[in-house]
Amino acid sequence: MTQPTNTRGNGERTMVTTSGRPTLRHLRSKPRTAAFLAAATASALALAVSGCSAGVVDVGAHPNVSVPQPGALVTGSPSAGPTASSPTCNTAALSLRPTAGDATSASVNSIRQRGKLVVGVAQDEYLTGYLNASGQETGFDVDIAKQVEQAIFGNQDPSHIQFRAVTNAERITALQTSDPAQAVDMVVDTFTITCERAQQIQFSSVYYNAYQKLLVLKNSGYKSLDDLGGKKVCAQMGSTSLQKVTTYKSHPIAYGVTNLTDCLVALQQGQVDAISTDDTILAGLAEQDPNTVVVGPQLEPEPYGIAVSSANTDLIRFINGVLATIRGNGTWQHIYSTSLQPALGPQQPPAAQYAD
Amino acid sequence: MGAVSAVATTTTHAPAGIGESGLQFAAAPQAGPDPSGPPKSRSRLTTPARLWAALIAALVAFLAIGGTCAATLATRQASETHAAGSSEQLVQNVNELYHALAEADATAATGLLVGPVQPTRLTDLYNSDINQAVSALSTASRELAGDGAASKQLSNVAGQLPLYTAYIATAQANNRLSYPVAGAYLHEASKLMHDQILAEVQSVADEESAAQRSGQAEVTGFPIWIVVVGLLAATVLVLCGRELSRSTRRRFNVGMLWGALIALAVVIWSLVAVSSAANAANRAQADFDKVATTLWDRDSLALADSYQSLTLVDRGEDNGTDAQAQAKALGNVDSAELTGDAAALYTKLRQQMHNVQSAVDGGDYSHAVDLIVGHGSQPSPNTLNSDAAALDDALVKTFNNDQASYASDANSASSALSGAVWGGLIGGMLAALAAAYGINRRLAEYR
Numbered sequence: 001m002t003q004p005t006n007t008r009g010n011g012e013r014t015m016v017t018t019s020g021r022p023t024l025r026h027l028r029s030k031p032r033t034a035a036f037l038a039a040a041t042a043s044a045l046a047l048a049v050s051g052c053s054a055g056v057v058d059v060g061a062h063p064n065v066s067v068p069q070p071g072a073l074v075t076g077s078p079s080a081g082p083t084a085s086s087p088t089c090n091t092a093a094l095s096l097r098p099t100a101g102d103a104t105s106a107s108v109n110s111i112r113q114r115g116k117l118v119v120g121v122a123q124d125e126y127l128t129g130y131l132n133a134s135g136q137e138t139g140f141d142v143d144i145a146k147q148v149e150q151a152i153f154g155n156q157d158p159s160h161i162q163f164r165a166v167t168n169a170e171r172i173t174a175l176q177t178s179d180p181a182q183a184v185d186m187v188v189d190t191f192t193i194t195c196e197r198a199q200q201i202q203f204s205s206v207y208y209n210a211y212q213k214l215l216v217l218k219n220s221g222y223k224s225l226d227d228l229g230g231k232k233v234c235a236q237m238g239s240t241s242l243q244k245v246t247t248y249k250s251h252p253i254a255y256g257v258t259n260l261t262d263c264l265v266a267l268q269q270g271q272v273d274a275i276s277t278d279d280t281i282l283a284g285l286a287e288q289d290p291n292t293v294v295v296g297p298q299l300e301p302e303p304y305g306i307a308v309s310s311a312n313t314d315l316i317r318f319i320n321g322v323l324a325t326i327r328g329n330g331t332w333q334h335i336y337s338t339s340l341q342p343a344l345g346p347q348q349p350p351a352a353q354y355a356d
Numbered sequence: 357m358g359a360v361s362a363v364a365t366t367t368t369h370a371p372a373g374i375g376e377s378g379l380q381f382a383a384a385p386q387a388g389p390d391p392s393g394p395p396k397s398r399s400r401l402t403t404p405a406r407l408w409a410a411l412i413a414a415l416v417a418f419l420a421i422g423g424t425c426a427a428t429l430a431t432r433q434a435s436e437t438h439a440a441g442s443s444e445q446l447v448q449n450v451n452e453l454y455h456a457l458a459e460a461d462a463t464a465a466t467g468l469l470v471g472p473v474q475p476t477r478l479t480d481l482y483n484s485d486i487n488q489a490v491s492a493l494s495t496a497s498r499e500l501a502g503d504g505a506a507s508k509q510l511s512n513v514a515g516q517l518p519l520y521t522a523y524i525a526t527a528q529a530n531n532r533l534s535y536p537v538a539g540a541y542l543h544e545a546s547k548l549m550h551d552q553i554l555a556e557v558q559s560v561a562d563e564e565s566a567a568q569r570s571g572q573a574e575v576t577g578f579p580i581w582i583v584v585v586g587l588l589a590a591t592v593l594v595l596c597g598r599e600l601s602r603s604t605r606r607r608f609n610v611g612m613l614w615g616a617l618i619a620l621a622v623v624i625w626s627l628v629a630v631s632s633a634a635n636a637a638n639r640a641q642a643d644f645d646k647v648a649t650t651l652w653d654r655d656s657l658a659l660a661d662s663y664q665s666l667t668l669v670d671r672g673e674d675n676g677t678d679a680q681a682q683a684k685a686l687g688n689v690d691s692a693e694l695t696g697d698a699a700a701l702y703t704k705l706r707q708q709m710h711n712v713q714s715a716v717d718g719g720d721y722s723h724a725v726d727l728i729v730g731h732g733s734q735p736s737p738n739t740l741n742s743d744a745a746a747l748d749d750a751l752v753k754t755f756n757n758d759q760a761s762y763a764s765d766a767n768s769a770s771s772a773l774s775g776a777v778w779g780g781l782i783g784g785m786l787a788a789l790a791a792a793y794g795i796n797r798r799l800a801e802y803r
Contacts, residue, residue: 130536135725164718167675258673288535
């Protein structure tokens with residue numbers, strides 16, 4: 001029934017109109033031939049009919065309004081989810097031990113000569129990596145990255161560090177590309193260490209252990225996924241969190257979104273009952289709505305690491321040195337307490353382990 | 357409805373006239389002479405009866421010519437008035453609705469990019485866009501009240517607009533607190549705007565544009581009924597003339613001759629009027645094409661603008677769909693038709709959008725925001741935002757010029773027809789009177 005129709009203006013645009021249009025409009029603009037008398041009668045009738053149907057609303061009716069849906073229900077187990085860590089490697093101990101000469105190694109010197117450390121970060125994850133209202137990068141990951149900057153240049157100065165927003169999918173390619181407009185020296189972006197990823201890039205030692213948890217309304221009474229059987233739980237499409245929700249024994253209903261912030265919209269609009277993802281992200285969402293709270297047992301850990309290109313072994317040793325320093329001198333604790341602690345409670349930095 | 361019912365009254369003459377003259381044409385040979393055997397066949401009817409028959413046939417023929425000419429011209433005049441009046445205004449209203457909505461969306465997104473405190477000028481612009489949209493929507497709904505499908509589409513728009521503004525308000529409240537969920541609310545609002553509201557409006561705009569076009573086409577068509585009825589009437593009149601000259605032994609009937617001359621003048625006058633109206637209507641159509649192109653260019657630029665800002669709000673989470681939609685909207689602008697300031701500003705705007713995209717590709721969103729709106733409450737010159745506003749002003753100027761030419765050409769098409777309508781009616785009656793007088797003189801000889 002759809003008819004390919006009108007071009008408009010100079011005819012550049014072709015459009016499809018709705019199907020089954022009444023002929024009134026066409027008759028209105030074609031008032032000729034003997035059919036016109038019939039047309040006039042028909043239009044009078046149509047006016048009378050439409051006047052009856054469109055002129056009066058049902059008293060006391062409460063029509064359903066279709067509100068925007070930020071996501072969609074997910075049935076079955078999502079196949080596109082990233083595979084979990086292979087049991088054959090220890091993700092906590094994949095990285096290289098710092099050595100004495102790291103600060104003057106070739107990789108670090110080239111960054112120093114360039115005068116700028118280029119860091120791939122998120123710009124939309126509140127409390128971890130976020131471009132704030134003044135146009136400045138803020139968050140836990142960003143502060144960790146600034147510690148590396150300070151170790152290279154001796155101080156923290158916006159002219160010494162350039163943040164480049166990377167999407168989750170770009171985190172690996174930005175380290176591998178040779179295009180100077182896209183390339184970054186390192187990625188600090190809630191990047192979970194997996195054995196599969198470690199074959200393409202290098203990770204630092206673990207600087208934070210995240211856990212998949214739940215964000216619920218404070219008065220909801222939900223404590224874990226066990227309480228959410230038959231309830232809608234929001235997670236990112238293609239994520240391990242979504243996979244866990246769809247396969248969980250209490251049978252929650254998975255609700256997938258593209259961007260995790262959309263989960264908060266869905267929660268606030270009453271479209272879902274809970275949000276499930278890394279506790280760091282949940283802390284960022286909880287910070288934006290005082291009526292929500294992060295709950296749930298610590299499930300499988302998601303160890304976060306700083307990533308660099310696989311060729312840069314001296315840079316990763318240097319970064320591990322920086323992480324070792326901030327674990328020991330209280331800087332890590334300070335950064336954590338100003339960003340994530342209010343929502344996630346006090347924590348100690350994860351102990352460093354190395355492969356060599 | 358005044359115009360339509362007026363058309364109905366005048367047009368109904370045409371078929372009736374045609375029918376009667378056709379009938380008369382068929383009846384005439386029976387009543388008229390038979391060349392092969394005049395005395396026998398004539399003997400059935402007396403001469404006065406034959407004269408009466410000729411009189412009636414001539415009256416019907418002349419009135420049919422006059423009526424057809426008047427009806428054709430009146431119909432065309434009504435079409436032209438309708439195309440130039442309500443159809444064109446509807447096209448204008450619906451396009452303005454589209455533009456105001458797209459601009460409101462662009463403004464809301466830009467307001468979020470500036471920072472937690474949205475500059476007053478952006479708040480004012482957003483409010484004024486929504487106001488303009490509601491005004492255009494209510495006017496268009498009123499004009500389209502008789503069109504069920506279009507009314508339904510506009511009613512959907514009216515239902516979704518409050519949801520849109522509610523989401524934008526929630527986004528603004530969150531942005532005030534610097535919460536990134538503001539971006540998610542804005543994204544949802546924009547999705548509603550682009551995928552549903554603007555799609556409905558665009559569909560109505562396309563249909564109204566087609567209706568306007570078809571109304572103009574009515575005025576430029578070949579006046580077939582004048583020719584057909586003219587030929588039929590001429591045949592009837594020739595037969596009447598032959599019958600008269602045989603019955604009255606005079607070469608010409610003076611009244612009939614005058615009648616024929618008047619009828620010929622009416623037909624020629626009508627054809628000249630039709631042709632000059634068609635010329636004016638063709639000019640008007642060319643003007644309207646320009647008007648429609650300019651309106652659509654404004655719509656497309658506002659849409660591109662809104663996707664541009666959305667790109668920065670989504671910050672890569674859209675997987676490049678914002679940029680694609682923006683490029684598509686920008687591609688819809690008919691750049692070849694832009695002239696003067698508009699052409700220069702468009703080139704500059706494209707370059708600005710390219711620069712923003714480069715900054716986005718490099719992950720430098722802070723710089724991209726600077727390029728679009730600058731930081732701070734004052735409007736910054738040479739930002740994409742200010743250039744887009746200047747381009748829109750230039751396009752509005754172009755629109756006003758083309759719109760004036762259109763109104764003038766449509767008006768001359770309409771007025772080319774108006775005099776000839778009465779000419780047809782009065783001429784037809786005068787011709788009929790002349791014929792009646794002429795034949796009555798002969799009939800008087802038998803009283």
